[in-house]
Amino acid sequence: MISVEEALNKILDSFSPLGLETTSILDALGRVIGEDIYAGRAMPPKDHSTMDGYALRSIDTGGASQENPAILDVTEEIPAGTIPKKRIEGGQAARIMTGAPLPEGADAVVRMEDVQKKENRVVIFVEERKGHNVRYAGEDVRIGEKVISRGEIVRPAEVGMLASLGRSFILVHQRPLVAVVATGDELMDIDEPPSPWKIVGSNSYCLAALVRECGGIPLQIGIAKDRREDLLAKFRAARRADIILSSGGVSVGDYDLVKEIMKGAGNRMDFWQVAMKPGRPLAFGALGDVPIVGLPGNPVSSMVSFEQFIRPAILKMLGHAHLFRKTIRARLDEDIKKRAGMRHFIRTRIRRDKEDYVAVMTGDQGSDIRMSMVRANGLIILPEDATIVRKDSMVTVQLLFDSLDRMPTPGY
Numbered sequence: 001m002i003s004v005e006e007a008l009n010k011i012l013d014s015f016s017p018l019g020l021e022t023t024s025i026l027d028a029l030g031r032v033i034g035e036d037i038y039a040g041r042a043m044p045p046k047d048h049s050t051m052d053g054y055a056l057r058s059i060d061t062g063g064a065s066q067e068n069p070a071i072l073d074v075t076e077e078i079p080a081g082t083i084p085k086k087r088i089e090g091g092q093a094a095r096i097m098t099g100a101p102l103p104e105g106a107d108a109v110v111r112m113e114d115v116q117k118k119e120n121r122v123v124i125f126v127e128e129r130k131g132h133n134v135r136y137a138g139e140d141v142r143i144g145e146k147v148i149s150r151g152e153i154v155r156p157a158e159v160g161m162l163a164s165l166g167r168s169f170i171l172v173h174q175r176p177l178v179a180v181v182a183t184g185d186e187l188m189d190i191d192e193p194p195s196p197w198k199i200v201g202s203n204s205y206c207l208a209a210l211v212r213e214c215g216g217i218p219l220q221i222g223i224a225k226d227r228r229e230d231l232l233a234k235f236r237a238a239r240r241a242d243i244i245l246s247s248g249g250v251s252v253g254d255y256d257l258v259k260e261i262m263k264g265a266g267n268r269m270d271f272w273q274v275a276m277k278p279g280r281p282l283a284f285g286a287l288g289d290v291p292i293v294g295l296p297g298n299p300v301s302s303m304v305s306f307e308q309f310i311r312p313a314i315l316k317m318l319g320h321a322h323l324f325r326k327t328i329r330a331r332l333d334e335d336i337k338k339r340a341g342m343r344h345f346i347r348t349r350i351r352r353d354k355e356d357y358v359a360v361m362t363g364d365q366g367s368d369i370r371m372s373m374v375r376a377n378g379l380i381i382l383p384e385d386a387t388i389v390r391k392d393s394m395v396t397v398q399l400l401f402d403s404l405d406r407m408p409t410p411g412y
């Protein structure tokens with residue numbers, strides 16, 4: 001039996017970021033960019049107005065006020081997206097719209113609200129300083145500037161930046177293909193009629209959902225009977241994946257064949273059993289050169305093991321620098337007793353209590369109790385050596401969601 005850390009290190013060492021592929025910027029959302037992006041154009045491309053108003057020479061408004069306005073001749077109208085035709089000379093101004101290029105000679109824009117139009121002239125009641133309401137070329141982004149670095153996650157802001165630069169495609173790390181194989185004679189698929197002797201092999205769906213949630217591509221191989229040939233056939237079908245996940249068949253039962261196959265010729269078993277609860281009977285190795293994780297069959301165990309080992313491995317393949325779920329400190333809501341020796345992951349529902357978080361257990365902690373996961377939004381992590389953890393003591397909780405802090409109201 002090895003520790004959670006040892007198991008994690010062994011598993012993570014077996015994976016590296018996958019190669020790069022080209023994708024549209026919208027499909028790149030949430031993925032890790034594999035190239036540095038340099039601006040091939042300036043933004044804005046030309047000096048332009050940030051207001052609807054009049055472009056003018058600031059010097060012509062010197063001393064202007066409500067009582068003593070400046071009066072300028074209007075030369076032309078410059079809507080956004082058009083090219084100014086005339087240069088602004090002393091005593092002149094041009095009607096200009098937000099985003100339109102500044103005409104030659106002008107160095108400021110006075111807002112619509114601070115002027116009065118009088119036929120071909122404009123009456124200006126304020127003194128305007130040079131550069132006011134003007135955005136200079138390259139003020140946002142200079143030509144040649146690095147705007148996104150490889151390794152960063154593409155968010156909507158990056159998508160907008162890439163679009164502004166005229167980039168419709170970029171390089172991102174490939175998404176790993178994750179094969180999921182269920183094992184067990186007692187398993188049936190969702191759409192089969194219920195039977196007192198059978199249960200739905202729900203792990204295939206749950207694990208596929210976990211894979212998709214963290215950015216991998218699940219490949220559901222189906223259910224293998226507890227027979228060598230059937231299991232081998234299913235594993236053969238999974239060999240094109242970047243990682244194979246099996247569920248069940250890794251305990252000490254007579255029909256637990258996954259380990260046996262991992263130990264067979266051409267395959268490898270690196271370790272079996274991790275000092276954690278739930279999730280102890282986990283096997284790791286390779287079938288040929290494809291890494292395989294034999295996850296325990298109990299629904300909660302397979303989810304908790306996925307969270308500790310598979311999620312970080314998938315994120316590493318996706319090129320992410322940060323592989324782990326956020327943890328918080330929370331106040332325990334009741335005493336918890338455990339035996340020393342293993343790390344325990346206790347399903348909890350975290351709730352906010354003023355400035356604190358409170359960790360409430362989600363009931364029966366059996367590794368076959370699905371409701372304990374449905375109710376949970378985190379896992380309390382109790383260290384190996386702990387035997388009793390008292391109510392009101394502070395514990396570490398691994399969040400099962402990226403954010404706990406969604407608000408029922410906008411919060412302002």
Ligand code: AMP
Nearest residue numbers: 182201202203204248249250251297298
């Ligand atoms: P095993 O390790 O194969 O003995 O499985 C342990 C427990 O998990 C048994 O009660 C199985 O019925 C259950 N189990 C195994 N595989 C699945 C699955 N794919 N979906 C739901 N439960 C499963």
Ligand code: MG
Nearest residue numbers: 183184248249
């Ligand atoms: Mg089984």
